[in-house]
Amino acid sequence: MSDIIERRLTTTPHYLEQELRALLRTDPKVLDWLDTGSLDGIWYWDLEQPENEWLSPAFKQLFGYAEDEMPHSPEWWQANIHPDDLPVALENFEQHKADPSHPYDQIVRYRHKDGSMIWVRCRGLMVRNGDGTPKRMLGAHTDVTALKKTEEELRRSNKELDDFANIAAHDLKEPLRASCQHASFLLEDYGDQLNDEVQRRLQRLIALNQRMERLIADLHYFSRLGRSDEMVEDLGVEAAIAELRVDFAEALHEGNAKIDVSGPLPRIEGHKPHVMTIFRNLISNGLKYNDNREKLIEIGQVDNQSWDSKHALVTLYVKDNGIGIDEEFKDEVFQMFKRLNSEKAYGGGTGAGLSFVKKIVERQGGQIWLTTEPGKGTTFFFTLRRSTKG
Ligand code: ADP
Numbered sequence: 001m002s003d004i005i006e007r008r009l010t011t012t013p014h015y016l017e018q019e020l021r022a023l024l025r026t027d028p029k030v031l032d033w034l035d036t037g038s039l040d041g042i043w044y045w046d047l048e049q050p051e052n053e054w055l056s057p058a059f060k061q062l063f064g065y066a067e068d069e070m071p072h073s074p075e076w077w078q079a080n081i082h083p084d085d086l087p088v089a090l091e092n093f094e095q096h097k098a099d100p101s102h103p104y105d106q107i108v109r110y111r112h113k114d115g116s117m118i119w120v121r122c123r124g125l126m127v128r129n130g131d132g133t134p135k136r137m138l139g140a141h142t143d144v145t146a147l148k149k150t151e152e153e154l155r156r157s158n159k160e161l162d163d164f165a166n167i168a169a170h171d172l173k174e175p176l177r178a179s180c181q182h183a184s185f186l187l188e189d190y191g192d193q194l195n196d197e198v199q200r201r202l203q204r205l206i207a208l209n210q211r212m213e214r215l216i217a218d219l220h221y222f223s224r225l226g227r228s229d230e231m232v233e234d235l236g237v238e239a240a241i242a243e244l245r246v247d248f249a250e251a252l253h254e255g256n257a258k259i260d261v262s263g264p265l266p267r268i269e270g271h272k273p274h275v276m277t278i279f280r281n282l283i284s285n286g287l288k289y290n291d292n293r294e295k296l297i298e299i300g301q302v303d304n305q306s307w308d309s310k311h312a313l314v315t316l317y318v319k320d321n322g323i324g325i326d327e328e329f330k331d332e333v334f335q336m337f338k339r340l341n342s343e344k345a346y347g348g349g350t351g352a353g354l355s356f357v358k359k360i361v362e363r364q365g366g367q368i369w370l371t372t373e374p375g376k377g378t379t380f381f382f383t384l385r386r387s388t389k390g
Contacts, residue, residue: 035059040120041141045074047126047134062120062143064113082109082117089122096126097134104137107144119148165223172216180209211350215337218352222336225356226363230271234387237265237316240272241299244279248287255287257295266301266314267387274360275384279318281353282380286320289346289378296321302381313366313383324374334358334368357382 013021024030035042041059046052053074060070063080070076081089085108096104104124112118124139183202191199241261245252252258268275279299286297302315325333325340332338339351357380361368366383 039140040143043124043137043139043141045137045139047137050074059141062141063110063118077110080111082111085109093124093137096124100126100128104139107148117145118143119145161223165220169216169220173213176209176213176216180206183209211348214350215352218350218356219336222352222356222359225274225359230274232269232271234267234269234389235272235275236267237275237299237301237384240275240279241265244276244283247280248283251284251287255290255295256293257287257290257297259283259297259299262298262300264301265299265316267389268314269385269387270364278357278360278382278384281357282318285353286318286322286378288322288349289341290320290322292321294321312386314386315381315383317379317381319377319379321377324376325370325372325378326374327372330370330372333370 020030031042035056036058039058040062042056043059044054051073054072055070055076057067060067063070063076065076078086085106088106089108092102092104092106095102104126105121107119107121110118110120121142121144122139123142124137126134127136127138129135183205186194187199187202187206194202238261241259245259248259283297287295298317298319300317300319302317323341329338329340333340334354334357336355337351338355339349343349358368361382361384364385366385368380368382370378370380372378
């Protein structure tokens with residue numbers, strides 16, 4: 001028996017519940033409303049005489065049939081359920097019969113009268129005799145066709161995008177590499193016959209090609225971020241920062257910089273390479289876009305009281321004492337390939353780092369935002385999933 005039903009039997013029902021139960025017995029409009037107003041059909045099956053099954057008007061209507069066009073028997077649905085889904089429904093039926101706590105609940109496909117396909121979430125409850133023998137089965141249908149169509153459309157367009165990104169990454173790289181090779185060949189083998197201007201232009205061509213290769217690689221990486229097959233694990237943020245300290249050791253030394261961790265950092269749930277990408281990009285930007293003689297990165301957790309952070313999400317921040325960002329570009333910096341500063345002033349970059357970070361955070365149901373003061377520094381706030389292991 002399900003927990004809910006058990007609780008119902010052992011606690012005194014609310015007076016409105018009692019009233020509703022009585023109404024269900026006395027007023028036929030209540031069942032009619034449940035059938036058409038809240039569900040997409042009800043069925044009630046006589047398991048002692050299985051050729052009899054009452055199918056509600058909404059049940060028949062969902063599949064395009066009038067009341068007198070479908071007999072009250074299981075014949076229609078058994079003939080019109082998708083052959084791949086029938087075994088699933090039968091398996092759940094048998095399991096629910098053997099163990100009432102196993103839910104009879106599945107999404108199955110049916111053939112509509114006009115030949116189209118209808119997706120239905122079908123749930124049922126076996127009604128038993130005092131000795132537990134199955135007597136009846138009460139079931140309900142919910143039409144999920146629109147949802148399934150959107151899901152299929154999304155899957156299809158994701159696949160198209162994926163294919164496009166793969167082809168672009170592959171096929172665009174080749175001509176780029178080839179033109180880079182031609183330019184290098186001219187420079188190396190005929191350099192002494194070329195005047196300065198031609199040499200300069202060839203070098204520029206090579207640099208542009210290399211940049212284009214990096215942009216394509218970033219675009220490809222972006223398109224593949226957040227795939228559902230990425231492994232999620234329990235991670236300590238402090239340990240992740242310790243690993244990054246090693247990676248950044250040289251940059252920290254050269255830039256007279258340090259990373260401070262403020263207070264204890266939480267354990268989170270995430271795909272480790274992605275979590276590292278978030279911190280790596282934010283730390284590296286904090287060091288790169290920074291003219292301070294003593295560069296400082298501070299990482300911490302925001303002790304916020306919103307229900308979100310209390311339950312599933314935790315808010316972290318990465319703060320720097322760098323050049324800051326103009327208020328008007330606070331959102332734009334997260335756009336793909338958006339750069340605010342010249343390459344000459346602050347070194348190379350494709351302008352993709354923050355769009356990776358945003359995509360990773362949002363794919364986990366989180367958010368990212370920033371506060372900044374030009375000339376003083378920037379703080380990036382973002383949410384990650386709190387570890388369920390505490
Ligand atoms: P990239 O660093 O490759 O240009 P990002 O997507 O990481 O790409 O950043 C986009 C732009 O946002 C940068 O070019 C820079 O102008 C600005 N930016 C990012 N982080 C900071 C920061 N911490 N302080 C100041 N400006 C920043």
